[in-house]
Structures are given as structure tokens and as C-alpha cells.
Amino acid sequence: MPILTKDEAYALLKKVISYSKADECEVNIGGGDSANIRYARNSVSTSGVISQNGLAISSAYGKKVGTATINEFDDASLEKVVRRSEELAQLAPENPEFVSFLGPQTYQESKTFVQTTASITPKQRADLVAQSLQVAKDGKAVAAGYLEDSIGYSAMMNSKGLFAYNTATGTNFSVTVRTEDGKGSGYATRGYNDITKLDTKTATQIATQKAVSSVTAKAIEPGKYTVILEPAAAAVLLERIIFGLDARTADEGRSFLSKPGGATRLGEKMVDERVNIYSDPWHPDLPTSSWSGDGRPQEKTSWIEKGVVKNLTYSRYWAEKKGVKAIPFPDGIIMEGGTKSLDELIKGTKKGVLVTRLWYIRDVDPQSLLLTGLTRDGTFYIENGKIQYPIKNFRFNESPVIMLNNLEELGKVERTVSVESNANYLLPPMKIRDFTFTSLSDAV
């Protein structure tokens, strides 16, 4: 299925809407191609090319809603899917939280599509993997990795006249390199809209270097340490604050943002005043869509400014009930940083632990946003401004809210990928005091 142009998508959606007999209806359409290569033990294990497209229509009679989807776009199929959604709507119980579809909106154009990614060839893809494999083999190490790229479009229209369209490309790459004796392990991950920015060779060199230098790790006592979190490690903790920005959960009293008596921390200082977190769909290094899945425009939004919680996310239902602007959940998160490189942060550290990756993050207590998880693929002891030796992995129990209150210093921002959610972020490396490690792990 080719990527529909804006005009083609408009014409097709217009046709679908013309079949509707419901009080109102809304249609989402999207599709694209993705391809992946997976490798392990220095050899390709699986690869696949997946082509998918689909159209979903929601029809509403009053507050009764039905949704149906289809992946055939001939006239008969389109009419059939409209009828099916209407039948399902008639059968559905009333949803008191249904909000009438959004009217026409104005969107600024997104910068999410890059032609070089869209026109990648199977050979280019294989070469990127071959370069990674070569680095590991040359270093007498063992690589396991995953390369994925995608091109897609999405569009929506409703009976109230809303129309939105976007195209996007992306690539995510990750590699784990282990020494042949299994005593050292290193990791690197990269994410871009433009695949020509992806340098699998350098990424694999970094992973290999971490693997080699993490051999013969020493055990040090668990406890509270000053840590330097590389952006990939910081991402998996910070994103839990972002995932928890829902206003309804906070208003209902069951979030780390809730306060006694039904109030929330919106407008209050929650973390160190050097913390500034925002989303910006037009940031050149992290472009995201200019509209959310229900048609709301995505705008540049501040979430935490000088440590103060500036905005929460709202469903349209909850915003209407509360009489506030319905700010959608953001697509790309950016945290402001400083000017220092990772090396400079290490240089300024008297005693501390360099954490390059965190793993298996789970909520322990939603009240305090306490999380647990482990360090992985290269953890190092710092003394007198230098990495002294590799150390064994730790389990931590820490809240990202406490962590951002214990902020010492921020480094230079870079784009990174969360190993937990696959989301891309722009984040600085962070130096944090009193980070709580609770036990040792023998894992390499």
C-alpha cells in the first residue's frame, strides 16, 4: 500500500464521511512500511518487512459509540465499514463520558518526514548491520542487536469538518556487545527520523569499549551514592513522571501529583529549580506530529518550569468537566541541560557511580512514584574525577521526584531512546546525589 498523499487521504476520508448516517462520525486512517533486522551471536537471526494499513471509523448516536476498522479501501468495503460501526453504535450502552467530536483545527506542518529514511534499500539496511557486526568481530566480542526503520502516514477527518494529515519516518537501533568470556557487557542505542544520521559503527564501538572496560567488576556496598546517569539511563526514570501527568488521576487523589483534600501539585514547585521539561513538535532534533490521535493540535508546552509543575494532560471529557483547556499527552519530551560533556561531569566528581543503562523498571509505590530496577551493561566507580574501575550491578529503589530534588548538575542534551518504552527523548546526562542502591546483582 503506497503512502497516501494529503490530497488522496482527503478525498478518501471525504468519501467515507459521505456514507455516514450517524449523528456524527470520525475516521482515522494510517499505514506504512517497517523493516527490521535482528542479530545475535555475531550472526543475523531474523529479519522482516511488515506492510500495514488500516482505517477506523467511530460512529455516534447521541452518547452511543461504535468503532469498526477495515484494511480494504474500495467503495464497497468503505461503505460496509461505515454501516458496521453504526450497527455497533446502536448495540452499545451509552457512554456518559463521550464528548462530541472536535471541530476544524489549524495545524502547523510537522517536520517528521525525511526522504532519505523513506527511500532506504535492503542493501543499506544490511550494510548498517554488517558494520556493527564487523566492529564486534574485530574486537573479539559478541554482538546482539536490532535495527528497525519505518515510514508511515496518518490522517483523520470527522463530520464536523476536522481534517489532519502527517507523514513520518524513523529508525531505532540498539546493540549489546559482550566479551567472549561473558564477563563484560556494553550497550548503545540510537534513534533518529533521518537514518543517514545513524552511525552503527561508532555506536557499536562505544558498546564494545564499555564491554571491554566492564570486565572484572568489583563489588562495592549498596547504599546512597552520587550517580551520573547517562541520558539512556535517565530516560527510563524521567519518563515515569511524564506518563503520570494525567490530570484526572491527580484530581482523583491517586497519583504522586495528588495532595490531601483533593488538591494537586499543579502550580507548585516539585523538583529542583534547574529542572525545565517541555515538549515542542517542531524541535529540529526531535520533531513530532503536530496533532494528537483525537485531532487536538500539539503545541509547544512547558510541563515543569524552574521545578514548578506547569501543566497536566487532560482527556477532552475531563477538561470539559473541569472547565480547562484540554491539553493532549505530548509526543516528544525535552529536558534542558547544561554545557558540560559527560567527561566533564565525571571530572568534577569526587566520589560517585557512572550508570550507563538501567533495566526492568517497575513501579513499587504509585504514591511516591518509587521505582525499582537495575543497572546494566557497564557501571563504573568514579573517584577524584576519574573512572577508577568497573563495579558490579546494583538494584535501586528510587523515585524520580526525589532524584530531581537531589540534582547536582546537568550536562549537554542529546537524543536518546528509552529501552522500556522505545520513545525518543532529548535529555542531558544528570549528576544526582544520594541515589539509593539497595542490593547487589551478579548479572553481567
Place this chain on the structure above:
Amino acid sequence: MKRRDFIYLTGLSTAATLMPGIPVFGNPISPERALERIDPALKKQMADVALNAARSKGASYTDVRIGRYLNQFVVTREDKVQNIVNTESYGMGIRVVANGAWGFAATDKLDKDSIARAAELAVATAKENSRLLSEPVRLAPQKGYGEVSWKAPIEKNSFEVPIKEKVDLLMNVNSEAMKAGADYITSILFLVNEQKYFASTDGSYIDQDVHRIWPTFFVTKIDAASGKFETRNALSAPMGMGYEYLNARPQDKINGITTLYKGRYDMVEDAKAAGAQAGEKLKAKSIEPGKYDLVLDPSHLWLTIHESVGHPTELDRVLGYEANFAGTSFLTLDKWQSGKFNFGSKLVNIVGDKVQKGSLGAVGYDDEGVQCGKWDIIKDGILVNYQTIRDQAHILNLPASQGCCYADNWSSVQFQRMPNVSLQPSKEKKSIDDLIKNVEKGIYIIGDGSFSIDQQRYNFQFGGQLYYEIKEGKITNMVRDVAYQANSQDFWNACSGIADESDYRLGGSFFDGKGQPSQSSAVSHGSSTALFKGINVINTARNI
């Protein structure tokens, strides 16, 4: 189905609102359509087209999976139905060996030409991959079974139960929980039917009908004055059963400090208990950290078994195939080869099982046409085996695969997935009370909670739903803020008592994630209540 898709469809996450309104794993269909069947004779014709096309292009082995995956969710909160979704995903996956390498292609267009094209693409991919291969695929021998079939032994097909009956049940569940003190409740019925057809060049044509059910809920209670809140999730287990799972009889209940369920589940009764217990949790004493003897209920222990025994005995992890994502394993081949690696105490006997009635993993044949069975993984505390598929059996010198191959969709490549991995009950008569009465300082943990384990499965941390302090052989009071940390081998060596078969129950996961791109599988873990001595417990309360 991927967890992300589940979250999207159930509307459980606000993050889900960012995704375009397209269920990516299947098409919503009317409930009636889920009851239509596809004739196996037609599936055989389609499979033969693929087998012949792949053979003619040079494949030395081919298997074909034609899958129809049906899901139904009913999602409610408090007095509202949030979503009712019926989905279907139908298509064919073709896997081949050519030039010694695997190739795979999938199609949802099931006309002859499309099938033949997909088969050709699979062969072409295999030939492309063979250039980067370090060793050719070696498949354990497998006889063809001819035309056979297997059906999950269900009593009542969940898809035949009217939507209204399901909505009424959940509304009753919510109302009882609220009456008992809950401030919020989300309840969900999640139903699955996999209609799978497998054919291979070994001469098998296997038609299977798999059913799963998972009723669950999440209750929240808030103390407005202090701003504290507590949650209590359902004590149900996802099961390989029909709607009969929701018809609990007196013999399906274990009465104790709270009612526990064995094989059948009373959702309304559990919701009522949850509403009250969420309030009790708010008033419970915060745990003093230290060493405790832990008495672990099967509704909790299944997840510890899953993470600390199930995953590290997956042979693909041991070999390094999952190194970049899920990780490797501390149970390296040399430990197995030694024949004396003491994984646990002598009481610990753990089996791999793909045939247990009512379990999530039960099928007649796996996704590469191997008839399923049961085998020892840990015998009298010693590591004796792993979980394998056809291209791994030779590594363990096994004459045949253990039947652990699974793909979560027709469009996904099948690979090694966990069978049901279960702790065997004590052969001597022993009750939960017999375990508790010998504990001086301990905690009785019911239900699964927070869980985390390292990438080689040494260090873990688990929480639960309900914690009761045990003092001098007696349950005293509820406690809170509990999590325990241990090393897998130390933990299983600390196992010093297991209740007998009368207490044996299944727990399980609907969404066990593995692989890149990630695939989900459903798996059960059985056990009786068990006692673990001297485990490190931490206090998880923090102020922000």
C-alpha cells in the same frame, strides 16, 4: 497481541490517547462473527499452495500457520461501560529453511497468488540471510501426524455469552466493591480464541482451537485527609478455560484470612473483599525491614517462578539470542552439564508442561508441529533440563524438541517461548496452616504486585497485594510497604516447605513479552503455598 495494544484498547492509559484510533492488531467485528468457523479442508488447500510454492523455489523445509485470532474486551469503571471491543486478525505466516537459513513472510491476502508470492519472499529472505550465517539450521527430526486436531476442553465458549451478561457481571462487581468501601474500580473481561492451523513439509496438518479468559479488576481507596491511597487488584488467574471459570462452586474456594480461588473464580466476592481490604491497607502497620520467613500464596508465587525459573531456563536466552533485550541467563550450559548445580533445596521440583488442563500454555501441538508434553526442569533441587524448540534440541543432545515454539500472531515469526513452568506440590500431606505454624517471624503474601529482575535472572524484587504478619506460628495483622529482594539460587535454596496437592493452584500472565520486535505469550505457573526462610524484606514507603 502486544501489551501496548491492550493498553490502547482498554483505555487504561492516558498515554494511549496519542496513538491514532486504529487498533493495530486486529479488526473489530460483530460478536456473532466470532462464532463462524473456517473449514479445515479450505485451510489445507491454502497451506498446500504455500508448501508447494516454497518447495519449488528451493526450500528444504517449510511450515505454514494460518491463524484467526479473536479477542473480546469489556472494560468498565465504577458505573460506566468504557469500551466493548471485538477484534479479529486473520492471515498466514510461512517459514522456510533455504540454504541452511531461516526465512519468513506473512500475508493477510489468502488467494493463491498472494500465498505463492509470500512463500517466494520467505525463500528469498532465507537465501539473503544465509550469506550472514555462522552455522546452518539443524532441525530435530519430527514425524508428520497427518490430519489431526486439538480443542481446548472448555465447557462454555465465552464468545457465545451475550455482551449484556458480561456487562451486568462487571457492573455488579463494581457496585459491590464500591459498597465495600472502594473509591474507584476498573474491571475488565478479556477473552481470547486462537483458531490455529499448522501444516509442514513433514506431513502434518494440525487444526487447533485455543481459548483463554482473564477477568480482572483494580480497586483504589483514598484517605482524603492524609492524601494517602492504596490499591488492591483481583486475585483471579488468567486461564486456558471458557466462561465456566466465572462459575465458582463451594469446592473452588479456599477459606482463610481472605478467600482464595482454585480453578474457578468468584469475581463479585473478590471485588467485595478488595473494596474492604484496600481500606484496611491504608490503616495497616508499615513493615519493619529485615529478614523474614515468607509464606507465599500461589496467587503471588507464580510470578516469582515465572521470572526466576521460567525465563532463565529458556535455552535461547542461555545461548545469547536475547542478549540485546531480555538478556541472557545465569543457568549456563556448564551448570546443566555438571549434573549437580543446586538450583534449589531438595524440596524443589519444577516441571515444564504444555498439556496441563486449564493452563494458558496447553495445546496439543506447538507452533512448529511438535506434539506437546511434560518434563523435569529442576529435579530434587538440581538443574536437569531447559526449554527447547526444534533447532535447539541437538545442543542438549535431545532426540526431539520439547514443543516450546510459539508465535503471537500469524504475522509473527515463531520462536522459543516458555511452557507452563510449575512447582510440584509436596507428596506428604501439608496444609497452609502447617507451614504457618512453624514460622516465628514471617509474612504471608497473597497476590502479585511489583516485580523486577536483572538480565541474567540473579537479583529480583517482588511485591504483592496483601501482606499479613506472622508471629510465633500465627497470622497477626495486616502490614504494608513490603517488598522482598533475593538472589534466585539463594531464594530457591531457602525453600523449606511446600503444601500438598490439595492446595495446588495456577497463576499466570496474559502478556509475557519477549523478542524484538516484541511478542506476547500467555503462560501459567502452578504451585501450592510455599515457605522460604530468612528472606530480605525492605520497606518501600517514601515521602516526596
